[in-house]
Amino acid sequence: MKHIGIVEDDSNIQNIVAAFLKQEGFQISLLSSAEDGWELWKKNPPDMWILDLMLPGMDGYDFCKRIRKESNVPIIIISAKDEEIDKILGLELGGDDYLTKPFSPRELVARVKRLFKRVDVMLKHQDVDDDRLKIGDLLIYRNDRRLFWNGEEKEVTTKEFDMLLLLAENMNRAFSREELLIKVWGDDYFGSDRAVDDLVKRIRKKIDKIPLETVWGYGYRLRDKEEDK
Structure with a gap:
């Protein structure tokens, strides 16, 4: 049974969302503040968070940043803030999905199921140990810094390897x-983010058909096509 933590200070929204999710067989923990959510994380961490941004005390942005420092657990943000900049910021801080209030509880349930399916597919197809990472046709040896695609070793630069x-x-x-600039080039890099686009172009040229997708107006992701099946 998947455990979902709902961090929301509106009791009506809490109860409605919880009722729909319980009906689908999920275990639910209701929290009215990010501080309560953090205590739950330390004692009984959920498999997914549904997170409001506007909370008393610690807000949802800070809570999301805290969780992301420790885990890639899925996070769905629900918020009355519907400006594009708010959605982008929520996603940049580590949210996996963003739903604007008011929303349909059935739509939220559908997004929860889809996100869990995506995670399950990733874990199913991911063969990983301390050194070896295999996902689909991609095989990476961390320690030797070697990369294989469809069984063929590919010569890649340091930055290409780090990004992949x-x-x-x-x-x-x-x-x-x-985010890619900070994680791949370092937080002391002062160049243009065009460096990211150029690096992606080189990777795509070297590794034909790698599912490195553009998220228009935002950035990039490596997509597991099995999630759509």
Whole structure:
């Protein structure tokens, strides 16, 4: 039974969302503040979070950042803030999906199921140990910094390897260009984010048919095509 933590200070929304999710067989924990959510995380971490942004005390943005420092557990953000900048910020901080209030509880349930399916597919197809990471046709040896596609070794640069390893370790998660700059080039890099686009072009040229997708207006992700089946 999947455990979902709902961090929402509106009791009506809490109860409605919980009722729909319980009907689908999910175990639910209701939290009215991010502080309560953090206590739950330390004691009995959920398999997914449904998170409001506007909370008393610690807000949803800070809570999302805290969780992301420790885990890639799925996070669905629900918020009355419907400006594009709010959605982008929520996704940049690590949210996997964003739903604007008011919303249909059935739509939320559908998104929860789809996100769990995506995670399950990733785990099913991911063969990983301390050194070896295999997802579909992609095989990476971390320690030797070697990369294989369809059984053929590919010669890649340091940055190409670092980006592919990051994306493969976070399959299906979209990274913004700014986030990729920090994680691959370092937070002291002062160049343009065009460096990310250029690196992706080189990777695509070297590795034909690799499912490295553009998230328009945002960044890139490595997509597991099995999630759509």
